[in-house]
Amino acid sequence: MKIKSIYLLGLSVLLLSACQKDPATQVEQLDTELENVLKTASGGSGKSFYVLPYSNEFNKIPHDSNNPITQAKVDLGALLFHETGIALSPKHASNAGNYACSSCHFASAGFQAGRHQAISDGGMGFGVNGEGRMPNPEYDLSELDVQPVRTPSALNIAYQEAILWNGQFGALGVNAGTEASWTAGTPKAKNHLGFEGTETQAIAAQEVHRMKMNDTVCVALNYKNLFDLAFPDSDPTERYGQVNSGLAIAAYERIILANQAPFQLWLRGKENAMSDQEKRGAVLFFGKADCTSCHNGPNLANMEFYALGMKDLFETTESTYGANSESCENKGRYCFTKNDADMYKFKVPQLYNLADSPFYGHGASFRSVRDVISYKNKGVKENPNVPESQLAEEFKSLGLTEAEIDDIAAFIERGLRDPNLLRYQPLSVRSGHCIPNNDPQSKIDLGCN
Numbered sequence: 042m043k044i045k046s047i048y049l050l051g052l053s054v055l056l057l058s059a060c061q062k063d064p065a066t067q068v069e070q071l072d073t074e075l076e077n078v079l080k081t082a083s084g085g086s087g088k089s090f091y092v093l094p095y096s097n098e099f100n101k102i103p104h105d106s107n108n109p110i111t112q113a114k115v116d117l118g119a120l121l122f123h124e125t126g127i128a129l130s131p132k133h134a135s136n137a138g139n140y141a142c143s144s145c146h147f148a149s150a151g152f153q154a155g156r157h158q159a160i161s162d163g164g165m166g167f168g169v170n171g172e173g174r175m176p177n178p179e180y181d182l183s184e185l186d187v188q189p190v191r192t193p194s195a196l197n198i199a200y201q202e203a204i205l206w207n208g209q210f211g212a213l214g215v216n217a218g219t220e221a222s223w224t225a226g227t228p229k230a231k232n233h234l235g236f237e238g239t240e241t242q243a244i245a246a247q248e249v250h251r252m253k254m255n256d257t258v259c260v261a262l263n264y265k266n267l268f269d270l271a272f273p274d275s276d277p278t279e280r281y282g283q284v285n286s287g288l289a290i291a292a293y294e295r296i297i298l299a300n301q302a303p304f305q306l307w308l309r310g311k312e313n314a315m316s317d318q319e320k321r322g323a324v325l326f327f328g329k330a331d332c333t334s335c336h337n338g339p340n341l342a343n344m345e346f347y348a349l350g351m352k353d354l355f356e357t358t359e360s361t362y363g364a365n366s367e368s369c370e371n372k373g374r375y376c377f378t379k380n381d382a383d384m385y386k387f388k389v390p391q392l393y394n395l396a397d398s399p400f401y402g403h404g405a406s407f408r409s410v411r412d413v414i415s416y417k418n419k420g421v422k423e424n425p426n427v428p429e430s431q432l433a434e435e436f437k438s439l440g441l442t443e444a445e446i447d448d449i450a451a452f453i454e455r456g457l458r459d460p461n462l463l464r465y466q467p468l469s470v471r472s473g474h475c476i477p478n479n480d481p482q483s484k485i486d487l488g489c490n
Contacts, residue, residue, distance in 0.1 A: 068312070068317065071317060071320045071321065071324070072312055072320070074324050075320055075323050075324050075327070076088065078323075078324055078327040078328040079091065079327055081327075081328075082327040082328075082333040082337065083337075088308045089308075090338070090339075091304075091308055091338070091339055091341075092305065092308050092309065092339060093197065093298045093299060093300040093305055093339045093340070094298065094300065095298075095300055096296040096297075096298055096300065096465075097112075097296075099111070099112075099296075102199050102295055102296060102298070103199045103200055103295070104199065104292075104295055105236055105237040105239070105240050105291070107235065107236055107240075108236065108237075108240050108288045108291060108292060110292045110295055110296065111271065111292065113267070113270040113271040114271045114272075114288065114289045114292035114293070115289075115292050115293050115296055116267065116270075116271075117264070117267040117268065117270070117271045117286075117289040117293075118289035118290040118291065118292050118293025118294070119293045119465070119467050120264070120267070120467055120470050120471060121142075121254075121264075121286055121289055121290050121293075122141065122142045122143055122146075122290050122293055122294070123141055123142070123143045123466065123467055123470050123476045123477060124141055124262070124470045124471070124472060124474070125138050125139055125140055125141040125144075125470070125472065125474040125475070125476075125478065125479040126138055126258075126262045126470065126471070126472030126474055127141070127247075127252045127253055127254055127258060127262070127286075128140045128141060128162065128250075128251065128252050129251075129252065129253040129258065130251040130252065130253050131162045131163075131251050132162060132163060132180060132184040132186075132251070133163075133177075133179055133180060133184075135179065136162060136163065136177065136179075136180075136480065138472070138474060138479055139162075139165075139478060139479045139480040139483075140161045140162055140164065140186075140250075140478060140479070140480075141252075141476075141477060141478070141479075142246065142250070142290065143466075143476060143477035143478075144159070144160075144161050144164065144174075144477050144478050145159035145160075145161055145192050146192065146194070146195040147171065147466070147476075147477040148462040148463050148465055148466040149170050149171075149397065149462070149463065150170055150171050150397050150398040151194055151196055151393070151394030151395065151396075151397035151398050151462065152194050152195040152196040152297060152394075152462070153192055153193070153194045153195075153196075153397070153398040153400075154171055154174075154191075154192040154398065155167075155168070155170040155171020155172050155174070155398055156171055156172050156174060156359075156400070157191065157354070157357055157359050157361070157400045157405040158187055158188075158191065158192075158354060158357075158359075158361050158362065158364070158405070159174075159187065159188065159191075159192040160174050160175075160176065160185055160186065160187055160362075161186040161187075161250045161251070162185070162186035162250065162251045163176060163177055163180040163184055163185035163186055163187075164176065164177065164185070164186075164478070164480070165177040165480045165481070165482045165483065166478075166480070166482035166483055166486055167477070167478055167482075167483040167486040167487055168486055169486075170397075170398075171398070173486055174478070174483075176362065177480070182362050182363075183363070185362050185363065186249075186250055186251060187361075187362045187363045187364075188363070188370070189353075189354055189355070189361075189363055189364035189365075189368040189370045189371070190206050190353075190354055190364075190370045190403045190404065191354060191400055191402070191403055191404065191405040193205065193206060193388075193390060194390065194391060194393075194394070194398075195294050195297060196297055196298075196299055196391060196393055196394055196462070197297070197298055197299060197339070197340035197342075197391045197393055198239050198294050198295065198297065199239070199294075199295040199296075199298070199340075200338060200339060200340040200342065200391070201238055201239065201340075201342070201344065201388075201391075202214035202215065202216075202237050202238055202344055203215050203216050203237075203238040203344060203388070204238035204239060204241070204242040205238075205242070205388070206370070206373065206387045206388050206403045207346075207370065207373055207374045207375075207376050207377040207387070207388070208238070208344075208346065208374060208377065208388050209222070209228075209229050209376075209377040210228075210229070210231070210232065210238045210241040210242040210245065211232065211236070211237050211238030211239075211241055211242075212232045212233070212234070212235050212236060212237070212241065213235075213237055214237070214344060215344050216232065216238075219232075219377070219378060220232075222377050222378055222379065228245040228246075228248065228249050229245075229377070231244050231245040234284070236288075236291075239291045239294055239295060240287060240288055240291040242291075243287040243288070243290040243291040243294065244283060244284055244287030244288070244291075245287075246287075247283050247286065247287060248283070254281070254282060254283050254286040255281060255282055255283075256281045256282075259281035260281075262471050262472050263471045264281075264471060265281065268280055268281050268285060268286075268289075271285070271289055272285050272288075272289075296465075297462075297465050299393035299394055299457070299458075299459035299462070300459070301459045301460065301461050302393055302394075302456065302457050302458055302459040303315045303319065303455065303456045303457075303458070304319075304323065304452070304456045304457055305459075307320075307456075315452075315455075315456050316451070316455070318447075318448055318451045318452075319448075319451050319452045319455055319456035320452075320456075321448040321452075322447075322448035322449040322450065322451045322452030322453070322456065323452045323456060325441070325445050325448055325449050325452075326449050326452055326453070329439075329441070329445070330439055330441060330445075330449060331435075331439070332449075334435045335347065335389045335435055336389065336392055340391040340392075340393065341391060341392040341393070341457070342389045342390060342391040342392070343389050344388070344389075345388075345389055346373065346374045346383060346386035346387060346388050346389070347386055347387065347389065347433035347435065347436070348373070348384070348385040348386045348387075348427055348431040348432050348433055348436075349387075349402075349417070349422070349432070349433060349436050350385075350421075350422025350423060350424045350427040350432055350436065351387075351402040351403060351404055351406050351407075351416075351422075351423060351424055352402070352404045352406040352423050352424045353366075353368070353371040353403070353404040353406075353424070354368075354403070354404040354405055355368065355371075355404075356404060356406065357404065357405055357406065370403075371385075371426075372384055372385055373385050373386045373387045373403070374386045374387070374388070384428075384431055385424075385426075385427045385428075385431050386431070386433075387403045392453055392457055393457045393458070393459060394457070394458050394459055394462065395410055395453060395454065395457070395458075396410065396453075396454040396455070396458050397458070397462075401413045406423065409450075410450045410453050410454050411446060411447070411450040414441075414446050414449050414450055414453075415446055417436065417439065418438065418439045418440075418441045418446060419438060420436055420437040420438040420439070422436075475487055475489035476489075
């Protein structure tokens, strides 16, 4: 009996061992499963379909044929993007030289703002990561340079042919045929220059956000030699102006790519770059959850506009400025096209480094990635002003479990977070001013003298 018992015990151990998978085998199976869903989601292309180029691979980065990316343009654009010295048209002279493009799109916030509503001219302070920026008491609230929607990210912008939530900037692609909406005397008129959205927005933004670039400013801030290197074939009488400074900024923005995110490293062959949970989340993202019906390609977005019934910025619990129930921007792409079919539709955002600035949706109505996934999983609108007839077909119950939502959130928050975006921020600018803001309170917050 003793021998039989030992035999049975040994047999049980063998059977138990056979049922338990080797952890290495489990990882391999998870990688294989992820590769398979990527192949399906990409229409057969597989992992290569989702790889972001390295930032020096100019020939692989999408660009405007009228503005080829060159190292000289990128070098100039990186400085101008962060240069508060060109902030020369503020509402109050005391605020000159205190803000820049980077005031609302800075590296540590994933090239978004670090608060629910960005403040350029008229703002003061930075806090730890932009959350401490507040209105300057010298300004009347109506004078603040703010937008009535949340500031979109400039990260991976190379993959967008039209810019802003309503896609109003850009003369090509989805905006072909929208010439009637390029209203004279407004920033949208810059579309007549014929550039794609990144270039058009960078040119128009200088006036919108009270900045100035001309021969005098260029020389005063010591940028002339950089303009000469970046635009050697440009007419010298036009070389140092707003258009070329915008083209340089756009060239720089196009190379801001989250190509060091764990998912990107995994795509390039580093299998341990993502945790098992992040991989499970990726399998769900590209598979069962069908997130790729809207979020696909290298930047996990597309150039479509959808109504998802989210609330507007003026409805946040925090104070907002220049945003109210009558803001045209609440109606999404309709505000640009005046086409009823575009009512309440907003552009699909890219998904990298979302965890760096905890505000989501055009109205910043969500404060975590998980909350957004839960919202989409339920498929029930939160904004009563959006008619059911306008809601996207893709906005429906997904049938995800709470554990599956956790996994997808882990993939987006950690798997898609490039931890080293500060590599895109210059150490200094030619004015010697502080980055990303230069007002007295920001200097204190940033520890910048």
